[in-house]
Amino acid sequence: MPRPRTRDAARVIVLDENDRVLLLRYDDDGGVFWAVPGGALEPDETHAAAAARELREELGLDEVSIGPQVALRSAIHTLFGEQVAQVEQYFITRVRAQQVRPERATQADNIREWRWWGLGELARTGQTVYPVGLAGLISAYLTEGTLAKPIRLPG
Template identity: 35%
Template sequence: MNRCGWPPGKGACDRQHWRGDPPDEVLLSWPCVGFRELGQGFGYGDRVVGSNIRHSVRAVVLDEADRVLLGRHRLKTAVVWATPGGGVESGETPMDALSRELRDEIGLTISDLGPHVWSQEATGSKYVAGYDGVVNDYFLVRTSSFTPRGLMTDVELAQGWITGWRWWSLRDIAGYGGPDLFSPRDLLNLLGVLVAFGVPAQPVRLGA
C-alpha cells in the first residue's frame, strides 16, 4: 500500500472521461495515487511536454480561519476528499477552466487564478485513458466562508462522484481516524506549510 491507502499502480479515473464506477486499471490525475513507480521525471524545473497531456486545474480554497474546502468523492473502492477543480477542456485557458469548475461545483466566482502553489506531472499512458501523461496545477483561492452550492445539481455532482462538501481545519484533518482518504495524499503537511509560511517562491512539486 502507498501511504495514501491506494495500492501501487491503482487509483480512480478522471471523472471528465468516465461515468459510473471507475475501472481499476485506469489511473486518474488525482495525486492521492502513489507515484513511487514512476522513479524518474520529477525534477523541479521541467514540465511535461507533448500535445496529448491531460491538464487539470484545482483550487486550494481557504477561508478566513484557514479551513480548506474539500469535496467528498464516493469512488468504487474508497471515499476521497479532494479540492474542487477539473480538466482544462479544448479551447480553454487554465483561468477559464478553474472559473468554470468553481462556478459549477461550489458557486464561487474568481477574477484570477491566484498564486500557483502546488504542481504535479507524470508521463505514461496508464494515468488517464487516452492520454500520454498528466499535469495537475493547484492555485490558492482565499475567500470568506460560504455554503457551497454551484450550478450543478446534486444528481450532476453525483455523476462525477461528488456527494458533498465540507470545510476542514488542519486540526480536523490531523485528528481524522476514519477510512476516508485525502488528496493530495500529503494534504495535511502541504496545508500546514502553506498556512504557516505563505505562498512558495515556486510551486511545490507533488509526488513520491
C-alpha cells in the same frame, strides 16, 4: 502496452476566513476519497481560467479571484474506466464560507459531499485525501506565503 493519454487539470485549494479547507467527497471507480475542487482543462483554456470555471461548476462560486499556483502533481489513475496521466496545477483562493453554494453547482461530477476541514483534523484523518500532503502544503502557505516555485506533490 499503450501509453496513457495526458489530461491537464487545474485544482483549487479553497480556504475560508478561518483557514479551513473545503474538500469534496467522491465515490468513484470503486473508492471513496476527498479532494480539492477542480478538473480538466477545456480546449485553449488556461489553468487559471479552468480553476475559476470549476469553482463555478462544482461550488456555485461566481467571480472568485484565483490566487497563485502553489503546487503541481502528476499521477496515473483511472478515469471513467480509462488510464490517464493527469498533470495537475494547484492554486489557492480565499472565500467566505457562506459564499460556497453547492445547490447552485451546475456540474456535481459524482460529488457526494462538500465539507470544511480544519488543518488539525485534516492532518489526523484516516480517510483518503488527495493530494497527499495537502495539510503540510496549506500549513506552509499560511506560515511562509507563496513560495518562489510551486511544490511538486507526490503522485
